[in-house]
Amino acid sequence: MTYVKRIRDLREDHDKTQEDIARVLGTSQTMYARYERGANEMPIHHLITLCKYYGVSADYLLGLSEKQT
Numbered sequence: 001m002t003y004v005k006r007i008r009d010l011r012e013d014h015d016k017t018q019e020d021i022a023r024v025l026g027t028s029q030t031m032y033a034r035y036e037r038g039a040n041e042m043p044i045h046h047l048i049t050l051c052k053y054y055g056v057s058a059d060y061l062l063g064l065s066e067k068q069t
Helices: 003-013 017-024 030-037 045-053
Strands: none
Touching: 003 017, 003 030, 003 045, 017 030, 017 045
């Protein structure tokens, strides 16, 4: 699974909007939507923030592992 699918699935599983997650990351909803579509690569500091926010490992978020922690 690619990280773009994983970040969308995590957001939807937590009943959050793109605006909610953009706020957590300190970016715009438009830019976050581009991350979810894969139009822009997400900066590593945003990936780290999402790992902490969702309580998952970086390997899981990046699609390298099926184990969340």
